[in-house]
Amino acid sequence: EAQVTQNPRYLITVTGKKLTVTCSQNMNHEYMSWYRQDPGLGLRQIYYSMNVEVTDKGDVPEGYKVSRKEKRNFPLILESPSPNQTSLYFCASSLSRGSGQFFGPGTRLTVL
Amino acid sequence: EDKVVQSPLSLVVHEGDTVTLNCSYEVTNFRSLLWYKQEKKAPTFLFMLTSSGIEKKSGRLSSILDKKELSSILNITATQTGDSAIYLCAVPYNNNDMRFGAGTRLTVKP
Numbered sequence: 001e002a003q004v005t006q007n008p009r010y011l012i013t014v015t016g017k018k019l020t021v022t023c024s025q026n027m028n029h030e031y032m033s034w035y036r037q038d039p040g041l042g043l044r045q046i047y048y049s050m051n052v053e054v055t056d057k058g059d060v061p062e063g064y065k066v067s068r069k070e071k072r073n074f075p076l077i078l079e080s081p082s083p084n085q086t087s088l089y090f091c092a093s094s095l096s097r098g099s100g101q102f103f104g105p106g107t108r109l110t111v112l
Numbered sequence: 113e114d115k116v117v118q119s120p121l122s123l124v125v126h127e128g129d130t131v132t133l134n135c136s137y138e139v140t141n142f143r144s145l146l147w148y149k150q151e152k153k154a155p156t157f158l159f160m161l162t163s164s165g166i167e168k169k170s171g172r173l174s175s176i177l178d179k180k181e182l183s184s185i186l187n188i189t190a191t192q193t194g195d196s197a198i199y200l201c202a203v204p205y206n207n208n209d210m211r212f213g214a215g216t217r218l219t220v221k222p
Contacts, residue, residue, distance in 0.1 A: 033210060043155070043200065043212040058209050090154055098144045098204040100157035 002027045004104035006091050012110045013081060021076045021107050023091030031094045032074040033058065033101070034066065036087040043090070049074055050097065081111040115139075116203050118213035126221050129191050133216045135201030136183040145184050147175055148200040150215070155200055158186070191220045 004025045013019055025032065033048035035058075045058030049068040063085055065077040074093075078085060088108050092101040119134045137145065144162045148155035159168040161177035161184055168175050172195075175186045188195055198215040205211050 035212075040214075042214040043202075045210050045212075048209065056209075059211070098146075098160075098210075100146055100160050101155075101210075102157070103154035106154055 002102065004091055004093055004102050006089075006104035006107050008107060009105060010108050012112065014112050015082055016080050019078050019081060019109075021078075021089060021091075021109070023074045023076065023104060024072050025074075025091075025093040025102070026072065027093060027095075027102065028071065029093035029095055029102075030071070031097050031099075031101075032068065033092050034064070034074070034076045035090045035092065036060065036085075037090065037106075038087050046076070046089075081109075083111050085109065086111050116201055116211050116213040118199075118201050118216050120216060121214065122217045122219075124219045124221065125191055127192055129220075130187065130189045131191060131218060133186040133188075133199050133218070134183060135186070135213055136181075137201075137203045138182060139203050139205040139211070141205075142179070142182075143204055145177055146202045147184070147186050148202065150198040150200055151196075158199075188218075191218075193220050193222055196220045 007022045030051050034046040035043045037043050044060045046064050047066040049055045055066050088106050090106050091104040094101040116137045146160050147158040159175045164179040172189045177184045196219050198217050200215045201213040
């Protein structure tokens with residue numbers, strides 16, 4: 001089954017404790033991206049990747065890192081999480097830029 | 113500044129009504145416009161539009177792009193309670209970034 005998976009689905013952590021949210025897709029998609037969704041602000045892109053070893057900043061990259069060492073995986077790293085990073089995070093992938101994206105199920109992160 | 117604006121932000125209708133959702137955009141180097149439906153969880157892809165005037169249709173949903181007016185509409189006919197969701201419009205801009213509108217929250221009452 002074609003899908004984008006994210007882990008964990010829910011996470012409660014404390015300020016400053018490094019965390020990684022994994023994202024994996026099994027559709028051989030080149031384009032992958034991370035979004036955060038906050039009430040009243042909609043979906044905002046954090047980082048995206050055109051292909052292996054090619055990543056770039058979206059609208060709200062501060063406080064986040066990503067890597068794309070393999071085509072299928074695109075982890076999101078929060079080196080020192082802060083409460084303003086409490087949000088719902090989505091990973092998404094698509095065949096190419098500008099085409100319809102498949103979204104993962106979301107990760108709800110709370111930073112205390 | 114590149115932006116995507118959706119209207120209305122919220123809409124309440126009764127089953128059987130027809131609704132029209134709007135998305136306007138201001139982006140340089142326009143390539144495509146995409147519509148998504150978000151129920152309780154992740155957005156799901158509905159349509160991708162690249163050419164003006166060509167309607168995309170899926171069941172009771174249809175969408176069309178007007179490049180002259182820099183806008184798109186999403187129509188839903190004979191609405192059902194299962195159509196209740198947030199409908200999102202997205203446009204790639206700059207190099208490869210994707211910008212989403214704030215969404216239209218549609219509530220269909222029985």
